[in-house]
Amino acid sequence: MTAIASDTLGIRPMTEDDVDWVVAQERLLHDFPWTRGNFIDSLAAGYAARLLLIDGKPAGYAIMLSVIDEVHLLNISVIQDRQGQGVGSGFLLRLMNEARHLGARQCFLEVRPSNEAALKVYKRHGFASIGRRKGYYPSQNGAREDAIVMRLDL
Ligand SMILES: CC(C)(COP(=O)(O)OP(=O)(O)OC[C@H]1O[C@@H](n2cnc3c(N)ncnc32)[C@H](O)[C@@H]1OP(=O)(O)O)[C@@H](O)C(=O)NCCC(=O)NCCS
Numbered sequence: 001m002t003a004i005a006s007d008t009l010g011i012r013p014m015t016e017d018d019v020d021w022v023v024a025q026e027r028l029l030h031d032f033p034w035t036r037g038n039f040i041d042s043l044a045a046g047y048a049a050r051l052l053l054i055d056g057k058p059a060g061y062a063i064m065l066s067v068i069d070e071v072h073l074l075n076i077s078v079i080q081d082r083q084g085q086g087v088g089s090g091f092l093l094r095l096m097n098e099a100r101h102l103g104a105r106q107c108f109l110e111v112r113p114s115n116e117a118a119l120k121v122y123k124r125h126g127f128a129s130i131g132r133r134k135g136y137y138p139s140q141n142g143a144r145e146d147a148i149v150m151r152l153d154l
Contacts, residue, residue, distance in 0.1 A: 003086045004054060011094050014049035014061060016040065022051075022061050029077050032138050039063075047074070048098070052091045054082065060091055064099065071099040071154075073109040076118075088121045096125065100154050107154060110147040112137055119148070127152045 014022065019039050026033040042063050043049050048071075052060035060078040064071045073095065078088045099107055110133065111118050127150040135144035 004082070004090070006086075006090045008055050009087065009090045009094065010053040010056065011050050011091075011098075012053065014039075014043065014051045016043060018051055018058070018061075019043075021058060025061070025077065025079055028080060031140055034075060042074075048102070050095065050098075052078070052087070054087070059087060062091065062095055064095060066099075066102055066104060069103060069105040071102070071104040071107045073107055083117070088117070089124060092121055092125050096152065096154060104154050107152045109150050110136065111150060112145050113148055114145065122150055122152075125152065 019036060022039055023033075023036045026039075039049070048062075048064040048066060050062045050064075051058050052062070058079075059082045060076070062076040063074045065074055076088065076091060076095070078091065096107060107127075109122065109127070111122065113119075129148050130151045131149045133147040133149060136147035137145040139145040
């Protein structure tokens with residue numbers, strides 16, 4: 001698949017007008033999607049909610065929570081048609097740059113061990129595994145899946 005040139009990627013704040021699109025994508029991209037309310041609450045709470053643009057068209061979204069000198073990457077998603085082209089990688093790079101500018105010293109996130117694409121992107125950018133939360137996520141077969149907790153020094 002063709003890699004997307006990094007200079008075609010843009011980022012802008014997510015607004016309430018974007019939420020219908022974001023929720024529709026979220027349902028396609030996640031087995032256990034965030035609800036509309038989760039996104040609206042994130043915006044209302046002032047989380048860093050971002051829309052990723054490719055040539056000006058929405059191609060992904062992310063939510064980050066800033067706490068003093070830490071950020072928590074709560075959601076990063078790239079639309080299906082644009083996956084596997086380096087877009088997630090470019091998006092993460094931009095989000096981490098923004099976090100640095102906000103004064104963050106480290107970033108934390110949780111990821112399913114089965115989410116190989118996400119793990120690959122996080123490791124590529126220097127995130128290291130620092131622990132596991134047992135049975136953190138629901139999973140399709142009714143069992144629970146652990147979360148790998150990862151940290152990046154910014
Ligand atoms: C995780 C996600 C953001 C990555 O975005 P992306 O644009 O596909 O990322 P990139 O193209 O930069 O890199 C993905 C890498 O994983 C690889 N990959 C994709 N699917 C894979 C799989 N099933 N197993 C192993 N590697 C896989 C790709 O080949 C690529 O590696 P490469 O650059 O060495 O070829 C995207 O897959 C996504 O939105 N997934 C659904 C939502 C999600 O799980 N978000 C993260 C948790 S909130």
